[in-house]
Amino acid sequence: MNISKERLRLQSLKDKIMTAEEAANLIKDGMIVATSGFTPSGYPKEVPIAISKRAEKENLKITLYTGASVGDELDGTLSRANALIKRIPYQTNESIRNAINSGKIEFVDLHLSHMPQMIRYGFLGKIDVAIIEAVAIREDGGVVPATSVGNSPVFVEMAEKVIIELNESHPLELEGMHDIYTPKNPPNRKPIPLTKVDQRIGGNYIPCNPDKIAAIVLTNRKDSVRPLAPVDETSKKISEHLIEFLENEVKKGRLPKNLLPLQSGVGNIANAVLKGLLDSPFEGLEFYSEVIQDAVFDLLDSGKMVIASGTSVTPSEEGLERFYQNIDFYRERIILRPQEISNNPEIIRRLGVIAMNTAIEVDIYGHVNSTHIMGTKMMNGIGGSGDFTRNAYISIFATPSTAKNGLISCIVPMVSHVDHTEHDVMVVVTEQGLADLRGLSPKERAKEIIKKCAHPDFKDALMEYFNKAIEKAGLTHTPHILEEAFSWHTKFLKEGRMI
Amino acid sequence: MNISKERLRLQSLKDKIMTAEEAANLIKDGMIVATSGFTPSGYPKEVPIAISKRAEKENLKITLYTGASVGDELDGTLSRANALIKRIPYQTNESIRNAINSGKIEFVDLHLSHMPQMIRYGFLGKIDVAIIEAVAIREDGGVVPATSVGNSPVFVEMAEKVIIELNESHPLELEGMHDIYTPKNPPNRKPIPLTKVDQRIGGNYIPCNPDKIAAIVLTNRKDSVRPLAPVDETSKKISEHLIEFLENEVKKGRLPKNLLPLQSGVGNIANAVLKGLLDSPFEGLEFYSEVIQDAVFDLLDSGKMVIASGTSVTPSEEGLERFYQNIDFYRERIILRPQEISNNPEIIRRLGVIAMNTAIEVDIYGHVNSTHIMGTKMMNGIGGSGDFTRNAYISIFATPSTAKNGLISCIVPMVSHVDHTEHDVMVVVTEQGLADLRGLSPKERAKEIIKKCAHPDFKDALMEYFNKAIEKAGLTHTPHILEEAFSWHTKFLKEGRMI
Numbered sequence: 001m002n003i004s005k006e007r008l009r010l011q012s013l014k015d016k017i018m019t020a021e022e023a024a025n026l027i028k029d030g031m032i033v034a035t036s037g038f039t040p041s042g043y044p045k046e047v048p049i050a051i052s053k054r055a056e057k058e059n060l061k062i063t064l065y066t067g068a069s070v071g072d073e074l075d076g077t078l079s080r081a082n083a084l085i086k087r088i089p090y091q092t093n094e095s096i097r098n099a100i101n102s103g104k105i106e107f108v109d110l111h112l113s114h115m116p117q118m119i120r121y122g123f124l125g126k127i128d129v130a131i132i133e134a135v136a137i138r139e140d141g142g143v144v145p146a147t148s149v150g151n152s153p154v155f156v157e158m159a160e161k162v163i164i165e166l167n168e169s170h171p172l173e174l175e176g177m178h179d180i181y182t183p184k185n186p187p188n189r190k191p192i193p194l195t196k197v198d199q200r201i202g203g204n205y206i207p208c209n210p211d212k213i214a215a216i217v218l219t220n221r222k223d224s225v226r227p228l229a230p231v232d233e234t235s236k237k238i239s240e241h242l243i244e245f246l247e248n249e250v251k252k253g254r255l256p257k258n259l260l261p262l263q264s265g266v267g268n269i270a271n272a273v274l275k276g277l278l279d280s281p282f283e284g285l286e287f288y289s290e291v292i293q294d295a296v297f298d299l300l301d302s303g304k305m306v307i308a309s310g311t312s313v314t315p316s317e318e319g320l321e322r323f324y325q326n327i328d329f330y331r332e333r334i335i336l337r338p339q340e341i342s343n344n345p346e347i348i349r350r351l352g353v354i355a356m357n358t359a360i361e362v363d364i365y366g367h368v369n370s371t372h373i374m375g376t377k378m379m380n381g382i383g384g385s386g387d388f389t390r391n392a393y394i395s396i397f398a399t400p401s402t403a404k405n406g407l408i409s410c411i412v413p414m415v416s417h418v419d420h421t422e423h424d425v426m427v428v429v430t431e432q433g434l435a436d437l438r439g440l441s442p443k444e445r446a447k448e449i450i451k452k453c454a455h456p457d458f459k460d461a462l463m464e465y466f467n468k469a470i471e472k473a474g475l476t477h478t479p480h481i482l483e484e485a486f487s488w489h490t491k492f493l494k495e496g497r498m499i
Numbered sequence: 500m501n502i503s504k505e506r507l508r509l510q511s512l513k514d515k516i517m518t519a520e521e522a523a524n525l526i527k528d529g530m531i532v533a534t535s536g537f538t539p540s541g542y543p544k545e546v547p548i549a550i551s552k553r554a555e556k557e558n559l560k561i562t563l564y565t566g567a568s569v570g571d572e573l574d575g576t577l578s579r580a581n582a583l584i585k586r587i588p589y590q591t592n593e594s595i596r597n598a599i600n601s602g603k604i605e606f607v608d609l610h611l612s613h614m615p616q617m618i619r620y621g622f623l624g625k626i627d628v629a630i631i632e633a634v635a636i637r638e639d640g641g642v643v644p645a646t647s648v649g650n651s652p653v654f655v656e657m658a659e660k661v662i663i664e665l666n667e668s669h670p671l672e673l674e675g676m677h678d679i680y681t682p683k684n685p686p687n688r689k690p691i692p693l694t695k696v697d698q699r700i701g702g703n704y705i706p707c708n709p710d711k712i713a714a715i716v717l718t719n720r721k722d723s724v725r726p727l728a729p730v731d732e733t734s735k736k737i738s739e740h741l742i743e744f745l746e747n748e749v750k751k752g753r754l755p756k757n758l759l760p761l762q763s764g765v766g767n768i769a770n771a772v773l774k775g776l777l778d779s780p781f782e783g784l785e786f787y788s789e790v791i792q793d794a795v796f797d798l799l800d801s802g803k804m805v806i807a808s809g810t811s812v813t814p815s816e817e818g819l820e821r822f823y824q825n826i827d828f829y830r831e832r833i834i835l836r837p838q839e840i841s842n843n844p845e846i847i848r849r850l851g852v853i854a855m856n857t858a859i860e861v862d863i864y865g866h867v868n869s870t871h872i873m874g875t876k877m878m879n880g881i882g883g884s885g886d887f888t889r890n891a892y893i894s895i896f897a898t899p900s901t902a903k904n905g906l907i908s909c910i911v912p913m914v915s916h917v918d919h920t921e922h923d924v925m926v927v928v929t930e931q932g933l934a935d936l937r938g939l940s941p942k943e944r945a946k947e948i949i950k951k952c953a954h955p956d957f958k959d960a961l962m963e964y965f966n967k968a969i970e971k972a973g974l975t976h977t978p979h980i981l982e983e984a985f986s987w988h989t990k991f992l993k994e995g996r997m998i
Contacts, residue, residue: 086940103974106940111922121892122753123925123937186759186851186892191690254621260685345890346845352685367917375984376968378976382922390889391844393620393685416981418866418917423610423881426622438622441585441605469875475602477877482915482989485874486981493981 003218007166009139016216023163023215024050029060030085031128034119034155035074038067038312038339039092039266039291040226042148044131044165045073046219055083065119065127067150067311067339068112068290068383069093071224079105088124089115090381101377109371109378112290113343113387116154120185129214130159132206135170141210142203145178145336146170147223148312153180153206153338161214169220173327176204178336194347197261197286198307200335228294228316231272234400237431238269239276242356242396245427245434247281249394255354258284263348263388265357266314269398271295273356278302288353290342290384292334294319300333309335311342343387355392357385359399359420361410362428362453364446364466365478366437368397368420374489375416382419389424401430401455407497409458411449413465414485428453442478443470461499502717506665508638515715522662522714523549528559529584530627533618533654534573537566537811537838538765538790539591539725541647543630543664544572545718554582564618564626566649566810566838567611567789567882568592570723578604587623588614589880600876608870608877611789612842612886615653619684628713629658631705634669640709641702644677644835645669646722647811652679652705652837660713668719672826677703677835693846696760696785697806699834727793727815730771733899736930737768738775741855741895744926744933746780748893754853757783762847762887764856765813768897770794772855777801787852789841789883791833793818799832808834810841842886854891856884858898858919860909861927861952863945863965864977865936867896867919873988874915881918888923900929900954906996908957910948912964913984927952941977942969960998 008014024047027033033051037043043066054060061083068090069075075093078084082104084096089110091097100107110118118124132152136144145152146167156162181202183189193201231239249255259282264270274295277285287296287308294315299305313334315323323330341347348355359368360379370385371378389395397420399410410430422442428435433452437445450462469479488498507513523546526532532550536542542565553559560582567589568574574592577583581603583595588609590596599606609617617623631651635643644651645666655661680701682688692700730738748754758781763769773794776784786795786807793814798804812833814822822829840846847854858867859878869884870877888894896919898909909929921941927934932951936944949961968978987997 088938101973101975103942103969106943107976108938108940109922109976114922118937122751125938186849187695187755189849189851190694191692191845191849193690195689196686252621256686345848346690349844350685350688350690352688372977375979375981376972376975376977382920386889386920386922390885416979417977419920419922421881421885421918421920423608423613423885423918438617439587439607439624441607443602444605470602473875474600476600476875477606477608478871478875478916480874480915482874482985482992485985490981 003166006172007136007168008216010137010141010210013137013210013213013216016213017218018215020046020050020217023047023217024054026161026163026214027051027062027129032063032065032125034065034127034130034159035070036067036132036145036148036150036152037070037074038148038150039069039314040071041223041312041314042133042146043070043074044133045071045221046165046217047131047163048074049077052077052081052083055081061085067148069380073224090383092380097378107378109381111382111386112339112384113345116151116338116340119154119158127155127159129161129163130155131163131165132156133165133167135172135174137164137166138205141208141213142205143208144175144205146174149178149180149336149338150311151339153182156206156208162208162212163215163217164213165217165219167219169222171324171327173331177331177334178204180204180206180338181341183340192341192344192346195350197288197309197351225315225317225320228271229268231275234431235269235272238398238429239273241429241434242273243276243280258282260352260354260393261286261288263289263353263355265385266291266293267358269358270356274299278304288351290339297322300330307333309337309342311337311339343384345387345391348388348391352393353388354394355388356396356398357389359397361412361415362397362399363412363415364449364462365442366422366425366428366445366449367415367418368425369415369417370419372417374493386420389420394426395424396427396429397425398429401432401453406457408492409455409488409498411454411458411462412488413462414480416486416489458499502665505671506635506667507715509636509640509709512636512709512712512715515712516717517714519545519549519716522546522716523553525660525662525713526550526561526628531562531564531624533564533626533629533658534569535566535631535644535647535649535651536569536573537647537649538568538813539570540722540811540813541632541645542569542573543632544570544720545664545716546630546662547573548576551576551580551582554580560584566647568879572723589882591879596877606877608880610881610885611838611883612844615650615837615839618653618657626654626658628660628662629654630662630664631655632664632666634671634673636663636665637704640707640712641704642707643674643704645673648677648679648835648837649810650838652681655705655707661707661711662714662716663712664716664718666718668721670823670826672830675703676830676833679703679705679837680840682839691840691843691845694849696787696808696850724814724816724819727770728767730774733930734768734771737897737928738772740928740933741772742775742779757781759851759853759892760785760787762788762852762854764884765790765792766857768857769855773798777803787850789838796821799829806832808836808841810836810838842883844886844890847887847890851892852887853893854887855895855897856888858896860911860914861896861898862911862914863948863961864941865921865924865927865944865948866914866917867924868914868916869918871916873992885919888919893925894923895926895928896924897928900931900952905956907991908954908987908997910953910957910961911987912961913979915985915988957998
């Protein structure tokens with residue numbers, strides 16, 4: 001495969017071009033390997049597949065760091081080949097999830113904005129090899145990332161060696177969409193100068209000493225993007241409640257007419273909420289989030305949204321095509337930043353981001369579980385939800401009121417794992433309604449959440465628990481019956497239904 | 500009582516001088532009243548006592564906002580007089596705690612850095628009256644705060660009326676120690692320009708439209724400061740483990756020789772840790788915290804610490820005397836800021852603060868409970884521990900390994916309330932030892948915490964729970980037996996011992 005001079009601009013690196021198998025040979029047993037990729041987008045594919053093939057035949061186990069979730073070519077093949085010892089900080093792949101929940105892989109579930117600085121501080125060991133998907137390599141060795149930035153800047157900076165997957169399936173026009181700013185370590189860190197969503201504060205490539213580039217692998221394999229389900233009735237209702245709430249906040253003078261920058265988690269509910277904004281009265285919307293999905297293109301196309309900042313573009317298959325066909329339009333309206341900046345508490349609090357994330361379950365006092373199934377099994381990880389929630393202008397959690405065809409209530413007496421505490425959650429919304437928890441004590445919250453958010457099938461049982469807890473524990477700050485707090489979960493595990 | 504022209508510099512306000520009883524008459528039933536005060540320091544005393552007296556005779560109930568905890572003259576008298584409907588954001592007074600845990604007062608437990616902006620955003624209602632303890636009132640109406648800043652700037656800004664308690668027990672030399680900076684609301688907020696602990700970024704008084712000042716009450720009643728217990732053996736060992744850990748971080752190159760700015764919670768363990776630093780090899784220390792207590796004076800006196808920034812000075816009785824006798828020395832070395840700045844995520848993360856806070860209990864997976872006794876009763880509140888922990892360079896939680904003469908293990912299978920999640924806690928230390936959790940998965944953390952931190956009396960039982968959980972739940976991400984997760988707590992409630 002030949003590579004054009006636009007893709008590989010430093011000709012002296014030409015002799016580093018090799019096959020994925022040759023590049024994979026740079027990986028030794030026990031190494032810490034760090035890759036590009038944030039939500040299945042902009043992650044390396046060929047070299048991980050080649051590493052997996054080696055691992056099937058020889059003793060080769062690595063620790064894997066990424067930006068966030070990556071495609072099956074990386075998390076899937078490596079975990080199925082038993083090639084992973086440890087994995088940080090987020091995943092969504094079924095194979096790796098099964099390996100994590102059967103003790104084959106140690107998973108460390110970190111806030112996405114914390115990881116890059118923990119690496120730079122030396123808290124997570126020395127990175128041996130970084131594998132980065134790129135659109136081009138500059139004359140100075142600088143790397144032009146693909147559809148995600150994620151942790152690639154810190155990985156390239158801190159790794160001993162760098163392998164580049166130069167991917168020609170991405171158009172060269174991606175160059176210029178990225179904005180790479182790297183904070184210094186304390187005590188020399190300065191204010192991050194970002195004050196507007198559409199502002200650029202860094203360069204448009206990842207600086208890299210060309211001597212560190214140990215291999216270049218050419219490919220045109222596309223990201224395994226995920227299809228989005230059509231908006232269902234539940235998500236639509238959640239979206240309607242949310243938009244009504246936001247309209248009311250504007251009326252009350254607590255939000256400007258064009259709102260404040262929006263953050264939205266990934267998935268079908270998030271997609272529905274964003275789609276709902278298309279038909280809303282809001283204009284001049286801004287998006288300051290992690291992941292840019294199809295609905296954001298719709299909002300940008302409609303003119304309702306004027307700018308979108310994230311750390312990755314992760315559309316559906318059709319969305320990707322649309323993105324590339326209109327890239328000149330989107331280049332003016334989309335900025336991709338390192339996750340250290342997209343998820344940075346300093347920026348999120350300064351801009352006043354409205355954070356909308358999904359919960360696995362919420363309890364009557366407003367604690368949120370976003371990671372664990374029945375308290376023990378890892379789903380995906382906390383991702384950026386903590387970065388945004390804790391620092392948001394308004395923090396919102398959405399969930400359907402029930403799961404598993406109504407056998408599970410997503411509003412429970414006590415969540416089986418806490419990722420967001422009562423101190424951080426301002427609004428809970430289900431298809432049943434929206435609970436505004438601002439300024440409420442735990443007991444006030446319980447009444448509001450049960451009344452507004454719980455499914456009718458579970459409302460009485462939740463009130464019964466709450467009243468019984470008051471009877472038993474007294475009118476304490478947070479009444480609970482510790483013996484029964486998880487009885488809904490244990491009943492589900494035994495009988496397949498919560499009540 | 501006469502007042503000097505140095506204390507009341509705007510002579511036109513002289514006719515606003517009145518008795519506490521007269522000032523208390525400005526308070527109407529149902530009002531939101533917001534006062535100065537942060538840890539029993541710099542809070543108003545005379546007017547609250549007068550309000551309490553009214554409330555004993557008539558129907559008068561208010562909502563009370565403060566900076567953090569305040570003295571008995573405020574939280575104590577008002578709660579004993581049944582004068583409080585709701586209280587935000589933190590308290591340490593026994594009377595109010597009892598009222599909170601018997602349903603007489605609704606308490607909202609907020610991150611201390613979140614409250615001021617929530618007020619400015621309009622999320623916590625309109626403040627009717629602010630009562631602020633002051634050292635002096637300037638010619639322009641500006642208020643010179645006393646020994647704490649807390650939320651006073653935002654309270655004065657947002658309140659309809661302001662009552663000033665002009666307290667002559669505080670020397671005028673306090674003027675100039677404060678540094679008042681107020682961030683704008685999004686979307687107009689700018690980077691907070693603070694990049695060094697010793698930097699001043701604002702004015703030295705709280706701006707106030709003199710027309711808002713409805714009453715001035717003269718007093719010389721001192722703060723009810725709290726005595727500190729002498730350093731006990733347990734706290735001393737915790738301090739030793741911590742200092743050894745910090746020394747090792749310096750050796751490994753993960754911390755500079757003079758460390759990074761230290762934050763320390765309040766109380767005896769915190770005091771012991773700071774005292775331990777006196778005999779440590781560290782020089783040029785900086786303190787970026789909330790509360791400045793006696794041990795900080797020792798460190799400043801010794802020259803080991805060069806600067807201390809907080810939102811309040813809360814010494815013991817002897818400490819207060821020492822502070823005032825040497826105020827010229829301390830004025831050069833202490834800066835008091837609004838809690839919106841002392842606890843600001845932006846600044847804490849930028850400076851790389853080392854956060855040291857105390858836990859009520861920690862579980863084997865690294866979740867921390869810092870607010871609830873046996874899951875239901877409020878102790879004090881989360882205070883600033885969340886602001887610092889989540890944004891720290893290194894986040895540390897300290898607790899004795901046992902409580903109640905060894906009947907309670909402070910390391911438990913599952914904490915009965917989560918205030919700091921596994922995603923936020925880097926180090927746990929007890930008198931038994933220190934567990935460094937950075938980069939560890941939940942199961943790795945469990946082994947480390949049980950081995951290093953648990954008391955020998957509880958070690959086997961904890962390992963037994965952990966192993967049994969693996970047996971029952973399998974090697975999932977976070978093995979738990981939900982039926983037994985709180986069995987230690989329920990046993991204690993029934994039998995007075997955890998195992």
